[in-house]
Amino acid sequence: GNSVTQMEGPVTLSEEAFLTINCTYTATGYPSLFWYVQYPGEGLQLLLKATKADDKGSNKGFEATYRKETTSFHLEKGSVQVSDSAVYFCALYYNQGGKLIFGQGTELSVKP
Amino acid sequence: DTEVTQTPKHLVMGMTNKKSLKCEQHMGHRAMYWYKQKAKKPPELMFVYSYEKLSINESVPSRFSPECPNSSLLNLHLHALQPEDSALYLCASSRRLAGTSTDTQYFGPGTRLTVL
Helix, strand or coil: CCEEEECCCCEEEECCCCEEECEEEECCCCCEEEEEEECCCCCEEEEEEECCCCCEEEECCEEEECECCCCECCEEECCCCHHHCEEEEEEEEECCCCEEEECCCEEEEEEC | CCCEEEECCEEEECCCCEEEEEEEECCCCCEEEEEEECCCCCCEEEEEEECCEEEEECCCCCCEEEEEEECCEEEEEEECCCHHHCEEEEEEEECCCCCCCCCCCEECCCEEEEEC
């Protein structure tokens, strides 16, 4: 079936460090891929997305590239800030089911 | 504008109460969703309305009753809930264009529900 696997957290980084959160997926067909971010006490915000292989999504300094050959969609940011502290969810959407499949989430904590 | 609004922000209810959660979007989206989220877990899909018709019910207990009065509004009626139903309830919407292979869901801020 379709599934998403994220690296386990929590991830703790110092401000201005480089961030990578790994995300791999299993899917039939050609899903769309998403990263959502959830700040403490809030709902989910769409961070970025990619709809086909080799697409790169980017927003607020975050980037992720849809790699079909490795079935991955890793999230990266060159220099994290304290304000990036949140839970990050990788997700896939496949049209047949009309559903969004989430990974387990990765909690990021950035220290000053 | 990609705003989905939800009311109330917080709700405390007893096991015998009846209450409703409300969700609204004015983006012209034709699909709306209810999710339940426990702390530090991903959202779990409960219901999907597509073009104002219930298209997915993920075997949710009947004490949760969804309603879609029109294309902009989505309600979740609650009755005889249990303490384990305490969670963050998230609403989302998407365009759901026919003939496309992708769809992006936009989430509201959620209602934090506590059942005593």
